[in-house]
Amino acid sequence: MTMAMTKGTKILITGGAGFLGTQLARALLRQGSFRGLPIERLTLADRVAPAHPDVSTDARVAADVGDLLERMPSLLAMEHDAVFHLASAVSAECEADFELGLRSNLDATRALLDGLRAQTMRTGTAPVFFFSSSVAVFGSDPGIPLPAVIRDDTLPTPQSSYGAQKFICEQMIAEYTRKGYIDGRVARLMTVSVRPGRPNGAASSFLSGIIREPLAGEATVCPVDPDTAVALASPANTVAGILAVAQADRDALGGRTAINLPALTVTVRDMLQALESVAGKKTVGLVSQVPDAAIARIVGGWPARFESPRAAALGLKPDASYRAVIEQYIAQNKTQA
Amino acid sequence: MTMAMTKGTKILITGGAGFLGTQLARALLRQGSFRGLPIERLTLADRVAPAHPDVSTDARVAADVGDLLERMPSLLAMEHDAVFHLASAVSAECEADFELGLRSNLDATRALLDGLRAQTMRTGTAPVFFFSSSVAVFGSDPGIPLPAVIRDDTLPTPQSSYGAQKFICEQMIAEYTRKGYIDGRVARLMTVSVRPGRPNGAASSFLSGIIREPLAGEATVCPVDPDTAVALASPANTVAGILAVAQADRDALGGRTAINLPALTVTVRDMLQALESVAGKKTVGLVSQVPDAAIARIVGGWPARFESPRAAALGLKPDASYRAVIEQYIAQNKTQA
Numbered sequence: 001m002t003m004a005m006t007k008g009t010k011i012l013i014t015g016g017a018g019f020l021g022t023q024l025a026r027a028l029l030r031q032g033s034f035r036g037l038p039i040e041r042l043t044l045a046d047r048v049a050p051a052h053p054d055v056s057t058d059a060r061v062a063a064d065v066g067d068l069l070e071r072m073p074s075l076l077a078m079e080h081d082a083v084f085h086l087a088s089a090v091s092a093e094c095e096a097d098f099e100l101g102l103r104s105n106l107d108a109t110r111a112l113l114d115g116l117r118a119q120t121m122r123t124g125t126a127p128v129f130f131f132s133s134s135v136a137v138f139g140s141d142p143g144i145p146l147p148a149v150i151r152d153d154t155l156p157t158p159q160s161s162y163g164a165q166k167f168i169c170e171q172m173i174a175e176y177t178r179k180g181y182i183d184g185r186v187a188r189l190m191t192v193s194v195r196p197g198r199p200n201g202a203a204s205s206f207l208s209g210i211i212r213e214p215l216a217g218e219a220t221v222c223p224v225d226p227d228t229a230v231a232l233a234s235p236a237n238t239v240a241g242i243l244a245v246a247q248a249d250r251d252a253l254g255g256r257t258a259i260n261l262p263a264l265t266v267t268v269r270d271m272l273q274a275l276e277s278v279a280g281k282k283t284v285g286l287v288s289q290v291p292d293a294a295i296a297r298i299v300g301g302w303p304a305r306f307e308s309p310r311a312a313a314l315g316l317k318p319d320a321s322y323r324a325v326i327e328q329y330i331a332q333n334k335t336q337a
Numbered sequence: 338m339t340m341a342m343t344k345g346t347k348i349l350i351t352g353g354a355g356f357l358g359t360q361l362a363r364a365l366l367r368q369g370s371f372r373g374l375p376i377e378r379l380t381l382a383d384r385v386a387p388a389h390p391d392v393s394t395d396a397r398v399a400a401d402v403g404d405l406l407e408r409m410p411s412l413l414a415m416e417h418d419a420v421f422h423l424a425s426a427v428s429a430e431c432e433a434d435f436e437l438g439l440r441s442n443l444d445a446t447r448a449l450l451d452g453l454r455a456q457t458m459r460t461g462t463a464p465v466f467f468f469s470s471s472v473a474v475f476g477s478d479p480g481i482p483l484p485a486v487i488r489d490d491t492l493p494t495p496q497s498s499y500g501a502q503k504f505i506c507e508q509m510i511a512e513y514t515r516k517g518y519i520d521g522r523v524a525r526l527m528t529v530s531v532r533p534g535r536p537n538g539a540a541s542s543f544l545s546g547i548i549r550e551p552l553a554g555e556a557t558v559c560p561v562d563p564d565t566a567v568a569l570a571s572p573a574n575t576v577a578g579i580l581a582v583a584q585a586d587r588d589a590l591g592g593r594t595a596i597n598l599p600a601l602t603v604t605v606r607d608m609l610q611a612l613e614s615v616a617g618k619k620t621v622g623l624v625s626q627v628p629d630a631a632i633a634r635i636v637g638g639w640p641a642r643f644e645s646p647r648a649a650a651l652g653l654k655p656d657a658s659y660r661a662v663i664e665q666y667i668a669q670n671k672t673q674a
Contacts, residue, residue: 098454098516117435141511141592141593141594142591142592142593143489143590143591143592143593143594143647144489144490144591144592144594152480152481153481153492154492155490155491155492155493155594156492157511157592157593157594158508158511158512159515161512161516164508164509164511164512164515165512167508168505168508168509171495171501171504171505171508172501172505174478174494174495174501175495175498175501175502178496178501179435179498253480254479254480254481255478255479255480255481255494256478256479256480256494257478257480257481257492257494310480
């Protein structure tokens with residue numbers, strides 16, 4: 001009868017039913033343990049219940065469905081050994097509705113941090129707290145243009161509400177960590193490509209669409225100049241980065257500031273050539289060039305080149321090639337279909 | 338009967354009865370106008386009423402006494418054409434009482450910004466909003482050491498609650514400005530020396546005390562190695578910097594990020610030599626060297642050297658010499674005595 005003696009670990013993922021939340025939940029359930037302890041409970045908080053069968057049928061999983069800020073008192077009534085805070089209103093929403101962004105991205109994070117601070121004061125142990133920030137913290141301020149290469153100590157000058165809110169959360173997490181209230185770790189995620197599913201309102205949507213739609217036999221458009229360079233990461237590499245940052249020894253992180261995850265820098269032309277080499281001329285012919293100045297301006301303002309020695313020190317590498325990214329998508333899409 | 342036709346400007350200073358708030362209020366009342374309009378009303382919000390006769394007897398001045406966050410609804414019921422937000426819990430308080438710092442430095446600023454956002458939505462005109470940040474935003478993160486020279490694009494990695502809260506406020510102000518809700522301007526103030534009055538709990542207190550106390554014939558201690566370099570500004574130069582940043586044309590600011598005000602870099606030895614040259618050997622003999630490891634560590638962690646082309650572009654210069662700083666203190670002290 002050792003079961004009652006086994007100390008398992010209790011994990012919360014906010015945004016746990018989203019695309020990355022689901023991939024992360026599956027990876028955690030597959031590995032079975034986190035930081036040396038078996039996973040006893042995995043709470044997935046989101047507006048919707050987890051849909052993927054690997055997740056929804058697992059006895060360790062508990063779904064907590066609703067608005068995050070409204071659910072917070074109940075979520076914080078439980079104890080959490082580790083929290084992955086992925087939930088976030090996305091960039092287009094935040095830009096269109098300023099108060100929504102403040103509420104979803106600032107107030108919810110603050111409430112979560114203050115709840116975990118109270119837990120730490122109660123239990124004496126600071127939970128691991130992973131926060132998914134974004135390369136959207138970087139932008140070209142009128143006075144401080146974006147450098148050609150983003151380094152670990154590049155000053156972010158956000159040019160969107162989403163980026164500003166992410167950067168403010170980074171600072172809160174560094175500070176709560178310095179005070180010992182949480183063991184906070186922040187990684188800035190690259191644009192994820194290839195995302196499954198349907199196009200969405202994000203300016204980056206086409207960076208998955210120009211691969212996913214042609215592979216499904218559907219016509220689609222590329223709204224930017226093919227020479228536009230972008231910084232991408234595959235879903236698998238993104239989840240590997242999240243887990244590596246969350247599982248690293250504190251000393252291996254190289255400080256409390258956010259870590260830029262590895263980026264594969266490619267041009268849109270490179271992406272289309274990789275698609276042709278994998279799927280042929282006819283498939284890539286489904287992509288037509290239809291310039292969209294608004295999207296081109298937004299995407300052109302994103303940083304495309306990174307030097308990330310802190311991520312490299314954690315053993316993290318960019319995806320090997322964009323061809324490998326497409327092959328990963330095809331393989332995963334087959335499995336999941 | 339043109340009086341009713343004259344459109345004056347209405348200004349709010351939070352922390353308006355503090356040392357810098359009083360100096361700023363006096364400077365504004367002396368110049369009589371702000372950004373081309375006569376000053377019609379100057380509201381000084383603080384825990385105490387303004388004490389200086391230049392301020393307390395001026396018919397344009399209204400005192401608003403109380404806790405800033407509690408007074409906020411009433412303060413925001415008035416309209417403000419310009420706000421100087423100087424009120425802040427200081428570094429030692431914030432480090433000792435985390436919630437006090439969150440409340441005084443984050444929540445009060447957020448409430449003020451959201452109130453001014455509502456005003457802008459109502460009136461169609463964004464008020465000028467000056468925020469006094471601090472060189473305390475800079476610190477040596479375990480992974481990202483402080484560079485030898487701080488530039489306009491140096492990444493702050495705060496190592497105190499006070500510095501973290503100031504840096505978060507900087508980001509909020511840049512974002513509310515980008516959205517057009519305020520015309521926000523942020524200057525990072527250097528350590529002000531020579532402050533009048535009595536020693537306080539700040540680690541920087543001795544940087545005024547080693548001059549002020551000997552000049553008053555009192556013995557005092559220097560807790561750091563005389564070779565310690567520090568970045569200072571006189572009260573007059575600090576107020577000139579605040580006014581220049583608040584009054585500059587938007588385009589002259591060089592972006593929305595915080596501006597480092599000019600710093601006079603001196604060693605403590607330079608300061609004591611200047612004191613001797615002004616006041617003689619006997620006066621400087623009142624300072625005895627009594628090392629304090631805690632203060633030495635804090636002060637040694639502050640940046641001492643700056644390259645600030647954005648401040649220079651506004652015509653701002655460091656104090657000419659530390660001797661000139663002492664002479665300014667003696668002259669002002671005579672006038673005020």
